[in-house]
Amino acid sequence: MPTxxxxxxxxxTCLIDLCYxxxxxxxIELLQRQGIQVVYxxxxxxxxxxxxxxxxxxxARKVARQQLKAFAKDYPIIIPSGSCGGMLKHHxxxxxxxxxxxxxxxxxxxxxxxxxEFLVKxxxxxxxxxxxxxxxxxxxxxxxxxxxxxxxxxxxxxRQLQNVELIELQRERECCGFGGSFSVKQADxxxxxxxxxxxxxxxxxxxxxxxxxxxxxxxxxxALKHRNSPIPAKHVAEFLLERTQ
Amino acid sequence: MTEIAVDFPKNFKKALGDGQLRRNLxxxxxxxxxxxxxxxxxxxxxxxxxxRGDAIRQRALRQLxxxxxxxxxxxxxxxxxxxxxxxxxxxxxxxxxxxxxxxATRVIKGKSMVSEEVHLNHFLHERGIEALETDLxxxxxxxxxxxxxxxxxxxxxxNRDQIAKLFHxxxxxxxxxxxxxELNAIARQVLREKFFAGEIGVSGVNFAVAETGTxxxxxxxxxxxxxxxxxxxxxxxxxxxxxxxxxxxxxxLLRLLTGSATGQxxxxxxxxxxSPRKPGEKDGPKEVHLILLDNGRSKIWADPELRHTLKxxxxxxxxxxxxxxxxxxxxxxxxxxxxxxxxxxxxxxxGLKNAGAMATASTFCGACEEVCPVKIPITDILRRLRTESxxxxxTPNSVKEHGYKSNATENMTWKGWAFSNATxxxxxxxxxxxxxxxxxxxxxxAVGIVKQWSQSRALPSFATKSLHVLAKEKGIADE
Numbered sequence: 001m002p003t004x005x006x007x008x009x010x011x012x013t014c015l016i017d018l019c020y021x022x023x024x025x026x027x028i029e030l031l032q033r034q035g036i037q038v039v040y041x042x043x044x045x046x047x048x049x050x051x052x053x054x055x056x057x058x059x060a061r062k063v064a065r066q067q068l069k070a071f072a073k074d075y076p077i078i079i080p081s082g083s084c085g086g087m088l089k090h091h092x093x094x095x096x097x098x099x100x101x102x103x104x105x106x107x108x109x110x111x112x113x114x115x116x117e118f119l120v121k122x123x124x125x126x127x128x129x130x131x132x133x134x135x136x137x138x139x140x141x142x143x144x145x146x147x148x149x150x151x152x153x154x155x156x157x158x159r160q161l162q163n164v165e166l167i168e169l170q171r172e173r174e175c176c177g178f179g180g181s182f183s184v185k186q187a188d189x190x191x192x193x194x195x196x197x198x199x200x201x202x203x204x205x206x207x208x209x210x211x212x213x214x215x216x217x218x219x220x221x222x223a224l225k226h227r228n229s230p231i232p233a234k235h236v237a238e239f240l241l242e243r244t245q
Numbered sequence: 246m247t248e249i250a251v252d253f254p255k256n257f258k259k260a261l262g263d264g265q266l267r268r269n270l271x272x273x274x275x276x277x278x279x280x281x282x283x284x285x286x287x288x289x290x291x292x293x294x295x296x297r298g299d300a301i302r303q304r305a306l307r308q309l310x311x312x313x314x315x316x317x318x319x320x321x322x323x324x325x326x327x328x329x330x331x332x333x334x335x336x337x338x339x340x341x342x343x344x345x346x347x348x349a350t351r352v353i354k355g356k357s358m359v360s361e362e363v364h365l366n367h368f369l370h371e372r373g374i375e376a377l378e379t380d381l382x383x384x385x386x387x388x389x390x391x392x393x394x395x396x397x398x399x400x401x402x403x404n405r406d407q408i409a410k411l412f413h414x415x416x417x418x419x420x421x422x423x424x425x426x427e428l429n430a431i432a433r434q435v436l437r438e439k440f441f442a443g444e445i446g447v448s449g450v451n452f453a454v455a456e457t458g459t460x461x462x463x464x465x466x467x468x469x470x471x472x473x474x475x476x477x478x479x480x481x482x483x484x485x486x487x488x489x490x491x492x493x494x495x496x497x498l499l500r501l502l503t504g505s506a507t508g509q510x511x512x513x514x515x516x517x518x519x520s521p522r523k524p525g526e527k528d529g530p531k532e533v534h535l536i537l538l539d540n541g542r543s544k545i546w547a548d549p550e551l552r553h554t555l556k557x558x559x560x561x562x563x564x565x566x567x568x569x570x571x572x573x574x575x576x577x578x579x580x581x582x583x584x585x586x587x588x589x590x591x592x593x594x595x596g597l598k599n600a601g602a603m604a605t606a607s608t609f610c611g612a613c614e615e616v617c618p619v620k621i622p623i624t625d626i627l628r629r630l631r632t633e634s635x636x637x638x639x640t641p642n643s644v645k646e647h648g649y650k651s652n653a654t655e656n657m658t659w660k661g662w663a664f665s666n667a668t669x670x671x672x673x674x675x676x677x678x679x680x681x682x683x684x685x686x687x688x689x690x691a692v693g694i695v696k697q698w699s700q701s702r703a704l705p706s707f708a709t710k711s712l713h714v715l716a717k718e719k720g721i722a723d724e
C-alpha cells in the first residue's frame with residue numbers, strides 16, 4: 001500500500017451513489033481532511049457484483065469493463081465497502097482471467113483498498129472525538145471480514161474516539177442474511193437471519209449500529225425500521241465524520 | 246437419489262417455523278463449532294495443516310484413474326473383492342447379489358453417507374431384507390423413519406427429551422428416561438443382540454489407500470468395528486473420490502477430519518481394514534467386498550473447477566458453520582447431502598432442474614470456506630452453478646440440466662442493467678429518475694421482490710441527489 005499518495009480515486013459504489021450519498025461524501029471528506037486529493041470519476045457505476053453473483057457473468061464483465069476504463073490512471077482506488085471492494089480486488093482477476101484485459105484487471109485489483117484500511121495503513125489517521133458520550137455496536141460484513149480482512153482497521157478508528165464505547169455483538173462473525181439477491185430470492189431465510197441479528201444488536205443497548213458496508217446496513221437498518229426500533233444503522237465513515245467535526 | 250422434485254420454499258418455511266428444531270440446531274452447532282475452535286486454536290497451524298490436506302487431496306484427484314486401478318489391484322491382492330458401480334442401481338445390485346448368495350436377511354450397518362446416497366435401506370427393505378443402522382444417531386432416526394439431517398451427526402435435530410420419548414414409544418418394554426447414560430445403555434442392549442445376529446456387515450470408507458489396499462474407517466462408538474468384524478461378510482461402499490495415494494497421507498487427513506467434525510484429536514476407534522480373515526486367524530469376516538461408486542463423480546472430476554468438490558472428506562464442519570443450515574437443518578434441503586457441501590455436490594449429481602435451487606440458499610458469507618479443512622472454493626462453485634442454471638451453451642463440462650432457468654425476463658433485465666451501468670449518461674439519467682420516484686416507492690403496491698423484501702424490512706429510499714451529483718456540486722475532481 002502506498003504511503004500518503006497525493007491523489008486517490010474514490011469508488012462510491014452504486015448503493016451509496018443512489019441511496020446513501022451522504023456516506024460517500026463523508027468518506028471523501030475524511031480523505032480530503034488528510035490533505036489527499038480525491039478524484040471521483042463521473043463515468044463510474046456499479047462493480048458488477050449483482051450480476052456476477054446472480055449467474056450473469058457476461059453482464060457483470062460488461063459493467064466491470066466500464067470501471068476499468070473509469071479508473072484507468074495509476075491512482076489507488078479507495079472504496080467504502082468490503083463487499084464491492086472484494087469484487088474489484090478478488091473477483092475482477094477471475095472475471096477477466098481469459099479476456100484481453102486479464103493483466104489490466106490484475107493491476108487494477110492491486111490498486112484497490114478498502115476505505116478504513118487505507119485510512120489506517122496509508123494515512124495513519126488520528127482522530128479527536130468531539131461528540132458526547134455514546135455507545136455503539138459494530139456489524140462485520142462477511143466480505144470485509146473474510147475476503148478483505150479489514151475489520152480491525154475500522155474498529156481501531158472507533159476505539160480512538162474517547163467518548164464512544166464499542167460494545168461487540170455476541171455473534172459478530174455471523175452473516176446478517178443480506179446476500180444481495182438472496183434477501184429476496186430466499187426472503188424467509190434472510191428474514192430469520194436478520195431477526196437474529198437485530199435481536200443481537202438490541203441486547204447490546206447501543207445507540208447505533210455501525211458497519212463498513214451499505215449492503216448489510218440497508219438490510220439491518222431496514223429490519224430495525226420495520227420493527228420501529230430507534231437504532232440507526234450507519235456507515236462508519238458518516239459516524240467518524242460526525243464525531244470529529 | 247430421489248426422483249421427486251423437492252419443494253424448497255415449503256420445506257424452508259416449515260423448518261424456519263419449527264422453534265424446537267431451531268433451538269436444537271443452534272445449541273448443537275454452537276457446541277460443535279466451539280469444540281473445533283478449541284482444537285484448532287492456532288490459526289497459523291491450522292492454515293499449514295489444511296494446506297497440506299488440500300495438497301494431499303489434489304494430488305490424489307490428479308491421478309484418480311491410476312490410483313483407483315492401483316487400489317483395485319492392491320485390494321484384490323489382499324483378498325478384498327472389488328466391484329465397480331456407475332449408478333446407485335448398480336451399487337444396490339451388487340449388494341443384493343452378495344446378500345442373496347449368502348441367503349442372508351439380516352444386514353447390520355455402520356454409518357455410511359454413500360449408502361444413503363444409493364438409498365440402500367429402502368432398496369433392501371423392499372426386498373424383505375432388514376438393514377439395521379447401528380450408529381446411535383442413525384439408529385435413532387431409523388426408529389423415527391427419518392433420514393440423516395447432518396452428514397456426521399445424523400440425529401442432531403433431536404434433543405435428549407425427544408430421544409427419550411422415542412425410545413420409550415418405539416423400543417418394547419422401555420421405561421421412560423432422560424438420563425443420557427441410560428439411553429445409551431438401552432440402545433447398546435438392543436444393538437448388541439443385533440451385532441451377533443447380523444449376517445452381512447455394511448460400512449462406508451473414510452479413506453482408501455491405493456498404495457496398500459487399506460480401507461480406513463473413522464468412528465466413535467465401536468459399532469463400525471462390530472459391523473466390519475462380527476458378521477461373516479463385510480461390504481464396504483465408497484465414492485471413487487475417497488482414494489488417497491499413500492499410507493502417510495492418512496494421518497494429516499484424519500487429524501483434519503476429526504478436528505473439523507467434532508473437535509476431537511482422534512476418534513475413539515480408527516479401523517484399518519486390509520483383508521478378510523486369513524488362515525489361522527480366529528476372527529474377522531470371511532469375505533470383504535468393496536463397492537466403488539461413481540454416480541456422476543467422473544463428470545465432476547472432468548472439470549478443473551468443479552473437481553474441487555471431490556476434495557471433500559465429509560467432516561461436516563461447513564454445515565456446522567453455515568448460518569443457513571443452522572436455521573434449516575438438513576431435512577429442509579430434501580436431499581442426502583445438505584448444507585454448503587450438499588449445495589455444491591447435489592446439483593451436480595442430480596441435475597440443476599431439481600436441485601439447482603440449493604445453490605441459491607447461500608449469502609456467500611464464506612463461513613464454510615473459512616473452516617473447510619481441504620480448502621474447497623465453495624462460493625466459487627455455488628456461483629458457477631448459478632451461472633450454469635442460466636447458461637444454455639453446451640460445453641463438454643456443462644452441469645446436468647444447465648440453462649434450465651434461462652428466461653427472457655431475467656435475461657432482458659440483466660442486459661438492461663448492464664447497458665445502463667456501462668453507459669455513463671444513461672446511468673446518470675436513471676439515477677436522476679430513481680431520485681424522483683424514490684420517495685414514492687413505499688407507497689406503491691408491494692409485489693415481486695419488493696414484497697419479498699418488505700416482509701421484514703423497510704424499503705430504502707433513493708436519494709434526490711446521487712453521489713455523482715453531490716461530488717460534482719462539491720467540486721470533487723473528475724478525471
